[in-house]
Structures are given as C-alpha cells and as structure tokens.
Amino acid sequence: MRLPDVTNLRGMLAGDGAADRVVPPAGFTVRLVLFTAAAMAFLTIFALALSLAAGRLADRWGDELARASTVRISAPADQMQAQTAAALRVLQQTPGVGAVRALSEEEQRALLEPWFGPDLPLDTLPVPQLIEIIETPEGYDSDGLRLRLQAEVPGAVLDEHTRWRKPLVTAADRLRLLGWAAILLIGAATGAMVTLAANAALAANAQVIAVLRLVGATDGYIATAFVRRFTLRTLTGAAIGTVLGLLALWLMPASGETAGFLTGLQFQGWHWLWPFLVPPLAAIVAFLATGAAARRVLGGLT
Amino acid sequence: MRHNGATQDGAGIVIELEDVAYSYGGGELLTGMTLSLAPGSFHFLTGPSGAGKTTFLKLCYGALKPTSGHVRLFGEDLSAMGRDAVALARRRIGVVHQDCQFLDHLSVAENVALPLTAAGQSAAEQADNLRELMTWVGLTDRSGALPPELSGGERQRAALARAVIMSPDVLLADEPTGNVDWEMSQRLLRLLIELNKMGKTIMIATHDLTLIRAAKAQVQARVLRIAGRQLQTAGADL
Numbered sequence A: 001m002r003l004p005d006v007t008n009l010r011g012m013l014a015g016d017g018a019a020d021r022v023v024p025p026a027g028f029t030v031r032l033v034l035f036t037a038a039a040m041a042f043l044t045i046f047a048l049a050l051s052l053a054a055g056r057l058a059d060r061w062g063d064e065l066a067r068a069s070t071v072r073i074s075a076p077a078d079q080m081q082a083q084t085a086a087a088l089r090v091l092q093q094t095p096g097v098g099a100v101r102a103l104s105e106e107e108q109r110a111l112l113e114p115w116f117g118p119d120l121p122l123d124t125l126p127v128p129q130l131i132e133i134i135e136t137p138e139g140y141d142s143d144g145l146r147l148r149l150q151a152e153v154p155g156a157v158l159d160e161h162t163r164w165r166k167p168l169v170t171a172a173d174r175l176r177l178l179g180w181a182a183i184l185l186i187g188a189a190t191g192a193m194v195t196l197a198a199n200a201a202l203a204a205n206a207q208v209i210a211v212l213r214l215v216g217a218t219d220g221y222i223a224t225a226f227v228r229r230f231t232l233r234t235l236t237g238a239a240i241g242t243v244l245g246l247l248a249l250w251l252m253p254a255s256g257e258t259a260g261f262l263t264g265l266q267f268q269g270w271h272w273l274w275p276f277l278v279p280p281l282a283a284i285v286a287f288l289a290t291g292a293a294a295r296r297v298l299g300g301l302t
Numbered sequence B: 001m002r003h004n005g006a007t008q009d010g011a012g013i014v015i016e017l018e019d020v021a022y023s024y025g026g027g028e029l030l031t032g033m034t035l036s037l038a039p040g041s042f043h044f045l046t047g048p049s050g051a052g053k054t055t056f057l058k059l060c061y062g063a064l065k066p067t068s069g070h071v072r073l074f075g076e077d078l079s080a081m082g083r084d085a086v087a088l089a090r091r092r093i094g095v096v097h098q099d100c101q102f103l104d105h106l107s108v109a110e111n112v113a114l115p116l117t118a119a120g121q122s123a124a125e126q127a128d129n130l131r132e133l134m135t136w137v138g139l140t141d142r143s144g145a146l147p148p149e150l151s152g153g154e155r156q157r158a159a160l161a162r163a164v165i166m167s168p169d170v171l172l173a174d175e176p177t178g179n180v181d182w183e184m185s186q187r188l189l190r191l192l193i194e195l196n197k198m199g200k201t202i203m204i205a206t207h208d209l210t211l212i213r214a215a216k217a218q219v220q221a222r223v224l225r226i227a228g229r230q231l232q233t234a235g236a237d238l
Ligand SMILES: Nc1ncnc2c1ncn2[C@@H]1O[C@H](COP(=O)(O)OP(=O)(O)OP(=O)(O)O)[C@@H](O)[C@H]1O
Pocket: B024, B029, B047, B048, B049, B050, B051, B052, B053, B054, B055, B056, B098
C-alpha cells in the first residue's frame, strides 16, 4: 500500500480541501486529541527544562568538585616555607592529584579582602598558606592523603569543603536521565493516544471508508484523509501546550547566579531551541501512529 | 462524456469469469460460472431474491474474491492484483449499488463527483462535466441536497450519475429501478441504453421482467439467469 512518507509530510499538510471533506468532521475524538497533545507538550516542556537544569547543575558542581580541595598550612613563620614545600612534594606524589599550586600572596589577599578590607598587612599576620589541588577525573584517596600529610607536614589540613556534593552530582545526573526518560515516555504515550483516537475514528467511519473504496479510492488516499487530520490536530495541540509551558516557565521567579536548582528551571542560551522541536516531533509521532493504524484497518477491507 | 467503446486491448474482453465459485463460508452460493463480457454488450442478470445477483456483481468489480476459479478485469487476473490495482480498475467500472452507498455528510453533487475527488482530479476542471451529468439525470435542482433528503428514485439517479462520471468502460447496475415507479424506471432504462449506445458495456441485475422486455425492444440484450447456483442464459421466453 502506498502511504505518504515523512518526507512528504509538508506537502500532505498543505493538502487539498476536497480530500479533507471526504471524512465527516468528527467533533469529540479530534478535540480530545487536541487537548491531550496540548497536555503532553506542556509536560514535555517541564521535563525538558528539568533535564537541562539538572544537566547544568551536574556539570557545574562536577566542575567545582574537580577544583575544590585545598590544603591549608598553619605554621610558625620560619617553618612556613619548608612545610609548604613538603606539602607540595607529598601532593605531587599522590596518585589522583592532577595539579597543585601554592596560592601567591596577592591571591590570598584577594580572598581575604572581602572580610578584612584592602589594607591587610598580610606579612605581619599569621595567615595560613593555601595550596589549591586539582584532581584528575579518578580522584585521590582522601584518607590516605590526610594520613601522609599528618605524618610529614604537621601544620597541614586537607580541606575538602565541596566533597559532600559528590552524591548530589550523581543525583543530578540521574535526574537528567529521568527527565529524558519522561520525555520518551510522553512521546510514546502521545503515539498510543493518537493510535487509539485514530482507531476510533477509523471504526466510526467504516462506512465512509467502504464507500471510498467502492468508488476507486486507493488506500493511500483514504489514509491521508485521516492522517492529515490527526497530524494537524496534534501539531496544533502540541503548539498550544508548548506555548503554555513556556509561559509557565517564564513566570517562575528567577534569582540570578546563586539561584538554587528550583529557580534554575529555565532554558538557557541555545537550549531555547529545544522547546520549538516539541510540536513538530509530536506531529511526526501522530503521523506515524495514524498511518500505522490506517494501514492496519484498510488492510482488512476489500 | 468520452466515447470509448469497442477499443479494448487484447481479446477485448472487459470482465471475464472462468469456472468461478463463491461461498460466504457456508455451502457454495454460486458455482461453475463462466462468462465473458464483450465491450459494448448489454446484459441483464435475473434470478430470485437471494440467488446471488449482488454477489455476482461484487465478484465482477473485485469486492469479493472467488473461492475458486478466476476473475479477470480488463485482462488482469484479480488474484494477482494488489489493492491499488483493484482501486484503479474500479475507476473503469461504474457501479450502481443496490443500496446506493452515499456519503451522507456530502451534498448530492459532491457525492456524484466523489470518484473524481478520490482519483485526485480537481472538481473545478470537471465542473462542466458534472453539470451536464446532473442535467442528464434530472437532478440539477437537488444538487445541493444531502443524500438522506432525496427520494428513492432521486437516489438511484444520483447513484447512476456517480457510476458514470469517470466515463467508465463498464457499468454494473444492481436493481437500479428497485424502488421507482414504471415511469421513472423507463427513464433510467433510457439513460442506460443511451450509455450503451456510447459504447459502454452494461450489466443490469433486476427481477423486473417487464423492464427486460421493454429493453429488448430497444437494444440487443442478453439475459443471464442465476438458478440452482449456476449462471444460465435465459431462453427466448422473455
Ligand atoms: N456478507 C454476507 N455474508 C454471508 N451471507 C451473505 C452475505 N451477503 C449475502 N449473503 C447471502 O448470500 C445470498 C445471496 O445474496 P445476494 O445479495 O447476492 O442476493 P441477490 O440475488 O442480490 O438478492 P436480491 O434480489 O434480494 O438483491 C443470500 O442468501 C444472502 O443472505
């Protein structure tokens, strides 16, 4: 049987009115399709925003994690140099440590400035020396490192203030995955819904289909009349749902850089393109689902 | 309307049945039927109600596939034809169904033009053809009505108009005068004879013997009879 393929989608949607009128206007089923497609698109927008926000969070936290550890050395002024050198040596020998760097005086001053003002006499104060650790992706064994530092550099303290985020990064990754799974499920549910509606419409119009066959209509022609209707309704519904979803997202309070996860539920940069894919994708799902349903029903006729 | 009568290719046989049998699932309803419809021929098909006239016609336009034997439409074996091939063949076979079979949500004119629409031909191009046809069957005034609003005779004339709008080679009519008075049945008969004179192959299923007699006075018609599950050529008694 010849059915219009997806590449033909646009030509088919342009369609001709005469072929359209051949199938009686079916009020209720078609309106349900419109509503369900809108609801599905609305949900998809949220799942999408959730996935992308979770992804951003996972990336950012993961990034910070890699750069987060420091070693702080508190020692009398005369031992400071020696202890710093010892700590650097230990760190360089530790597997899993990518790069280490003792912060310069200026950098330390910049870090302290917000608390003590710009005129801090750093050299006269017992300010600890900070060493920044950049991990390799595998990471280091923090208990082992702590023991070695304790043995060789008595004034050193390993500070891993963002390590606690590690499980959170995993959770954010999982959340991103769940978001995408939800989108897939919504897509499948849309297909199932359109299939049910198309089956109902095909059954309700069995007489129309029989008459069309009798006057020499091909299966492709009959299928197109139905496929066109359901594809257009799904497209319209999904477009409405997408706009409403975006509107709802836009109305969520945003709170700048330090915003937490909940308020980060927005699209950023080119991610704004994603939601605009939702209506056409829904239309393609409807197109394929109705086509398959029509093929099945028509195959059983004479 | 186009004039294409005895210009068939090959043997020129329009519809051919070879030892065809059909059963709806119970016992055999029809058996051992062999028949060739030559282009331009005029046939009547008669037989008691329930004998299988409608079934026979359905075999002739590929709505039913024979349980045994071969049906050939325009020289092509039905069993070898795909669904699209059958659809295309139906554009060359006009059928007046016993129960008319309209789309009730479309106007009479749109129903008459339905074969054109289904064949993807633009209705605008065929507007003249359609108007001429509506005049021919005397339905110009009723062309905007919906099928359920038509009288029995009007429905059958509309069905006839729809059957011939594609200018088919063959016209199969199942009781086209089923629920009309004598006057109207004469009118319909004249339309069918006119088509035959234009070269169309005509097959009319009816149990109206007076109609057959009236036709035989105007056209050379063969009368087939379904009796005892067989297709017979009726004697000269008609
Ligand atoms: N779809 C079907 N399934 C089963 N039996 C059927 C079916 N259609 C028709 N029949 C049976 O086949 C027989 C022949 O039916 P058909 O309609 O061909 O008769 P007919 O000669 O056209 O009768 P009429 O003159 O009343 O129109 C009848 O007994 C009918 O009940």
